[in-house]
Amino acid sequence: MKKQKERPKPRFTRNRAVAIGAIAAVVSLVGFFGYRALVPVNGTSPVLGFPTNDFIKATHSKSGYFYLSQASGSVKGLRSTGGSSAHINPSYVYSKGELVSFHFINEDYDTHSKHNFNIDAFNVHTKDLGYFGTETVSFVADKTGTFDYYCSIHPEMKGTITVEG
Numbered sequence: 001m002k003k004q005k006e007r008p009k010p011r012f013t014r015n016r017a018v019a020i021g022a023i024a025a026v027v028s029l030v031g032f033f034g035y036r037a038l039v040p041v042n043g044t045s046p047v048l049g050f051p052t053n054d055f056i057k058a059t060h061s062k063s064g065y066f067y068l069s070q071a072s073g074s075v076k077g078l079r080s081t082g083g084s085s086a087h088i089n090p091s092y093v094y095s096k097g098e099l100v101s102f103h104f105i106n107e108d109y110d111t112h113s114k115h116n117f118n119i120d121a122f123n124v125h126t127k128d129l130g131y132f133g134t135e136t137v138s139f140v141a142d143k144t145g146t147f148d149y150y151c152s153i154h155p156e157m158k159g160t161i162t163v164e165g
């Protein structure tokens with residue numbers, strides 16, 4: 001009678017360890033960004049729901065300092081002015097009540113100047129960020145109208161945010 005080979009016992013394999021590590025990383029990322037996104041800077045209580053994410057960078061070229069949207073394809077809230085996915089000092093459009101997260105990054109490779117991002121109407125004020133600094137600010141678009149966003153260091157860096165009722 002043939003003796004059956006013993007099957008290897010299930011072990012904590014390397015692959016499994018990698019998978020668990022990856023899941024833990026994703027969960028902690030979601031926890032970090034999710035929590036920040038839930039507390040708007042112009043409110044006191046967390047807002048449940050998925051924010052509209054907009055990525056905007058501060059940069060510089062021969063034409064001066066400006067903001068540039070970092071949109072891949074069509075992004076909700078960004079009013080397209082052409083076929084290009086990058087917009088200089090872009091205009092944003094939101095619906096009243098929308099939770100908005102701005103992800104701001106200083107990519108001013110030219111001058112390494114500091115930059116910030118402000119929307120007074122919604123109490124949005126980032127720190128003065130150095131080169132490659134980033135900050136995420138979330139707010140609730142709780143009033144209608146057209147409002148300015150700007151960099152307090154460079155007057156030419158400004159654009160508008162429109163909230164429609």
Ligand SMILES: [Cu+2]
Nearest residue numbers: 115151153154
């Ligand atoms: Cu600036």
